[in-house]
Amino acid sequence: MDDWVIWIILAVVLGVAEIFSLTAALGLLGVSALLTAMVAAIGLPIPIQLLVFTLTSVAGLVVIRPLAMRNIRQPQLQRFGVDALVGKSAYVVKEVTGRQGLVRIGGEEWSARAYDETVVIPEGATVDxxxxxxxxxxxYPRE
Structure with a gap:
């Protein structure tokens, strides 16, 4: 079997493994194997093929992977749904106890309970x- 075919098979195996791992490392190694397959198709000897694979792998893992991971791990800039309400202030419409109450959050009325069950929050207070x-x-009442 020709060397370039082996490198192509290795590239496919690494590409499939990348799909399951999503680490960006195996995909970069697969790209290195493809580049090495091109070098092998030209007819260069195995030591040069291994050198090309090593250099392109190291370059990919040291340079490209950190850039890719930095862009993948971007935090979500906005919270949506009820997550967006956490941390907002609210106005107490009906006294809030550890069991019941009513607050207005951003124009909507929500049933409420005191976070600390021993606290009673009077009507008209501002809470978080x-x-x-x-x-x-x-x-919880504001200080």
């Missing part, structure tokens, strides 16, 4: 939304 449990806001 600590957590959302289902359709109930867990709130």
């Amino acid at each position: 939304v600590i957590e959302i449990e289902g359709a109930t806001a867990l709130v």
Whole structure:
């Protein structure tokens, strides 16, 4: 079997493994194997093929992979749904206890409970939304 065929098979195996791992490392090694397959198709000897594979692998893993991982790990810039309510302030419409209450968050009324069950928050107070449990806001009074 020709050398270039072996490199192509290696590239395919690494590419399939990358699909399952999503680390960007195996994909870069697959690209290195493809480049080495081209070198082998030209007819260069095995030591040069191994040198090309090593150099392109190192370059890919040292230069390209950190750039790719930096772009993949971008934090979500905005929170959506009920996650966006956590940390907002709310206005107490009906006294909030450890069991029940009603607050207005951004123009919407939500059922509420005090985050600290021993605290009673009077009507008209301003509170912070600590957590959302289902359709109930867990709130804590502002100092």
